[in-house]
Amino acid sequence: KQEVTQIPAALSVPEGENLVLNCSFTDSAIYNLQWFRQDPGKGLTSLLLIQSSQREQTSGRLNASLDKSSGRSTLYIAASQPGDSATYLCAVSGNTPLVFGKGTRLSVIA
Amino acid sequence: DTAVSQTPKYLVTQMGNDKSIKCEQNLGHDTMYWYKQDSKKFLKIMFSYNNKELIINETVPNRFSPKSPDKAHLNLHINSLELGDSAVYFCASSQDARTGNEQFFGPGTRLTVL
Numbered sequence: 001k002q003e004v005t006q007i008p009a010a011l012s013v014p015e016g017e018n019l020v021l022n023c024s025f026t027d028s029a030i031y032n033l034q035w036f037r038q039d040p041g042k043g044l045t046s047l048l049l050i051q052s053s054q055r056e057q058t059s060g061r062l063n064a065s066l067d068k069s070s071g072r073s074t075l076y077i078a079a080s081q082p083g084d085s086a087t088y089l090c091a092v093s094g095n096t097p098l099v100f101g102k103g104t105r106l107s108v109i110a
Numbered sequence: 111d112t113a114v115s116q117t118p119k120y121l122v123t124q125m126g127n128d129k130s131i132k133c134e135q136n137l138g139h140d141t142m143y144w145y146k147q148d149s150k151k152f153l154k155i156m157f158s159y160n161n162k163e164l165i166i167n168e169t170v171p172n173r174f175s176p177k178s179p180d181k182a183h184l185n186l187h188i189n190s191l192e193l194g195d196s197a198v199y200f201c202a203s204s205q206d207a208r209t210g211n212e213q214f215f216g217p218g219t220r221l222t223v224l
Contacts, residue, residue, distance in 0.1 A: 032212075042217060043200060043215045043216055043218050044215040046213070046215075099155075102151060
């Protein structure tokens, strides 16, 4: 059974710092991995989708990497801003629909 | 235009009542999903429908009955509500049922059972 773990559970950084969020999964037989952002009381916004054949995806200040064999993904956020404050969720798609981690709650302090 | 929409946004009701949550997507997708996010913020799949047919039911109590009148709509009906049903329910859609397709989520419905 697929399990997804995200570390750290919470992170607080000053504005302008570069930061890395970690995601690990137990079953490497995945089709893709998705990173989402969830703002308090809101829905999920898809940030990046990495197919299993890809190593990384970039969108603006965000870069996500995938190492399928070791069951790891990282989300790199460059030059963090207060508007980046949210919960970031990692989810993997395999033989079952999306399995989510519990998220990393990020606070960027101005 | 909202891609995936849900109504209502908030729902407060008494134990034992029956309630429904509606979901609509205007993306032309064939597959829709219901997820539950519990008080610890853990998101878990409940159901998946492809072109109006149930393809996944993740051991959800049969008090929960999804209904898909057409492929753009997937409504969730809940009978005999219990305190433990309090959660945020998210609807999502993807182009088709092939795993690996990107999923798009609605804004969620916060259900509170008193």
